[in-house]
Amino acid sequence: MRNDEKGQGLLELVISLPIIAVLLISLSTAFLYFLKLYTFSLSEFELQEQVRMPMERIVRELTYAEKVEIYGNTLRIWIWNDIGRQQSVTYSLDKSKLFKDAQPLTGGNKLGDIMITKFRCVQKKPEVIFVEIEGRNRLTQHHFSLESAVRLHRKKGNNVQNKFY
Amino acid sequence: MARENGFFLLETVLLGLILMAAAEAFLLYSTTEHMRINSEAATTAAFLAQEQLALAEGQDVETLSQAVTLPWLGEGDAVEKNGYHYEVETILQETVGDMSLREVTVNISWTENHKNKKMSFQRVVKCRD
Numbered sequence: 001m002r003n004d005e006k007g008q009g010l011l012e013l014v015i016s017l018p019i020i021a022v023l024l025i026s027l028s029t030a031f032l033y034f035l036k037l038y039t040f041s042l043s044e045f046e047l048q049e050q051v052r053m054p055m056e057r058i059v060r061e062l063t064y065a066e067k068v069e070i071y072g073n074t075l076r077i078w079i080w081n082d083i084g085r086q087q088s089v090t091y092s093l094d095k096s097k098l099f100k101d102a103q104p105l106t107g108g109n110k111l112g113d114i115m116i117t118k119f120r121c122v123q124k125k126p127e128v129i130f131v132e133i134e135g136r137n138r139l140t141q142h143h144f145s146l147e148s149a150v151r152l153h154r155k156k157g158n159n160v161q162n163k164f165y
Numbered sequence: 166m167a168r169e170n171g172f173f174l175l176e177t178v179l180l181g182l183i184l185m186a187a188a189e190a191f192l193l194y195s196t197t198e199h200m201r202i203n204s205e206a207a208t209t210a211a212f213l214a215q216e217q218l219a220l221a222e223g224q225d226v227e228t229l230s231q232a233v234t235l236p237w238l239g240e241g242d243a244v245e246k247n248g249y250h251y252e253v254e255t256i257l258q259e260t261v262g263d264m265s266l267r268e269v270t271v272n273i274s275w276t277e278n279h280k281n282k283k284m285s286f287q288r289v290v291k292c293r294d
Contacts, residue, residue, distance in 0.1 A: 030190070038190075038197055052208055124223070145247065146208065146212045149215070
């Protein structure tokens with residue numbers, strides 16, 4: 001064995017091991033922290049999506065509505081379907097979820113625990129319907145709400161009265 | 166001199182990789198957060214503009230044919246939504262060629278991360294038969 005073939009001494013090992021441990025723990029903690037924040041951000045995107053998507057649908061259907069009925073947390077829109085028959089779609093808020101014709105429009109999200117906290121429809125002016133949807137991310141406790149208004153463009157000669165309760 | 170050793174290339178590369186991974190995680194979060202804030206504010210602004218356009222369209226014929234600007238027509242005096250303050254400016258102009266129509270422009274502006282953002286929406290409305 002040659003004289004210059006030296007490995008690490010016990011003292012060097014004893015000193016270096018805690019340093020490496022502290023370094024690795026700090027790095028993994030920082031990494032996990034940012035990963036958690038990243039997950040929070042993605043769940044916030046889910047919150048936006050869960051509020052924006054039903055709002056877009058409702059606004060689109062209200063634009064072509066023939067008749068509108070509002071009963072508290074329920075909005076019924078009468079539209080002409082593709083074969084020229086009148087049909088209604090009903091939007092309602094029940095158990096923190098928005099429903100369209102008894103089918104859930106929101107929920108089923110993977111990251112955040114999203115609940116719809118407010119669904120409000122009000123007649124602002126004759127032929128103008130105001131809609132507000134608010135959601136809450138239970139993971140981050142963040143609220144997100146959207147509001148809009150739609151002027152009904154009914155066919156000429158349609159004198160059907162809207163109902164608001 | 167028996168032990169004049171500095172850092173090995175491998176040690177430097179490994180340390181660099183660990184630091185890069187940590188920086189990447191931070192960058193990932195910061196980019197996503199920036200996109201989220203931007204998307205949140207822009208979506209809110211778009212729906213507010215749609216609301217203002219619908220309420221403007223629902224104004225009486227006299228207002229629609231004579232007004233040059235309109236105040237915020239929605240609920241409340243100021244537009245505070247999702248933690249942002251939005252300025253809503255509504256301008257009504259004549260259209261070329263058809264005096265029964267007027268062009269309504271809604272400009273929505275807000276401040277986001279110390280930067281001024283603005284979106285504009287236009288719609289032509291009928292003000293006379």
